[in-house]
Amino acid sequence: MPDQRAAEQPPPAVVVDGLTKHYGDVHAVDGIDFAAQRGEVFGLLGHNGAGKTTTIRVLTGRTPPTGGRATVAGHDVVADREAARERLNLVFEDQNLYDRLTGRANLALFAELYDARPERVDELLRRVGIAHAADRKVKTYSTGMKQRLLLARALINDPEVLFLDEPTRGLDPTSARTLRAIVRELSAAGTTVVITTHDMAEADELCHRVAFLSEGRIIALDTPRELKLSLAARRGGRRARVLLDDRSEHEVALDDPADDRLRAWAAEGRVVTVHSDEPTLADVFVELAGRSLDEDGQEEQPPDEQPGRRPWWHWLVWPYKPGGRR
């Protein structure tokens, strides 16, 4: 019964309703609505100046909205700001660590501030993978280590909602992978994670749903999968290039029931590779925003330094079994 299911559904961890934030004539956030569920990883994506950071600043009580309303963990971010802040935490680019203190001392200070158990400090240092450097001064830490320490610090109060502003920017692939793994663990344990990123491949991999922001407005909001599928549909359906055992290449329509050549070739064991043309999230963004994220002054990285970024044509190796059926 739908009514009963609705009653059992926990309230969303983040609710944003007609939120605006104006700086003079600049409408940094211009009437946005969304809700993020418990355990959801929710991505805010957009060009420089789209309003991502401002949205997070309002939701974390760092700046008041001009209009509209938002709640975090059930608490209004304006009227009930302190209660909301007790249940959230954040990793922000402009945050500072105490450079002349050790990693452990940095965390211990925050543990005291939040009344956390003292054992929590070492637990978190282990969790983010910097226990070995716990007694080194933070000024000797690399960017990745500092980012890990900031994350540990943000977890000290077991937040119900964690806000991460560009958490993997400037990180080496290993640190970025560790951070993504922690986000997944947190999400599985019920923490809601709201993340801003310029990295479309990362958003695709990590986020349950993403909102594309442009000039302070949400221009699309859905799961990465749905966004990609709807672009494929607008382009006339998904297609694939197929390489057969006789080295001939064919283009097939995956969404056209009349085109069952791929199934037939597969049944005959003739397929060597299938080359899918599924659009990427970056393609969806370009279509909606009219330009790519690389066109807004971001420094483009060479392709081999773009972890997880998939080319437009992405090869799937079909299990090839010469002369037989699978």
Ligand SMILES: Nc1ncnc2c1ncn2[C@@H]1O[C@H](COP(=O)(O)OP(=O)(O)OP(=O)(O)O)[C@@H](O)[C@H]1O
């Ligand atoms: N304190 C401020 N005073 C005046 N304007 C501001 C202020 N903070 C942000 N803005 C403006 O609001 C708009 C949105 O900025 P915001 O930092 O939220 O964008 P963003 O999507 O996070 O961009 P980026 O990817 O560069 O961090 C921009 O036009 C910015 O110049």
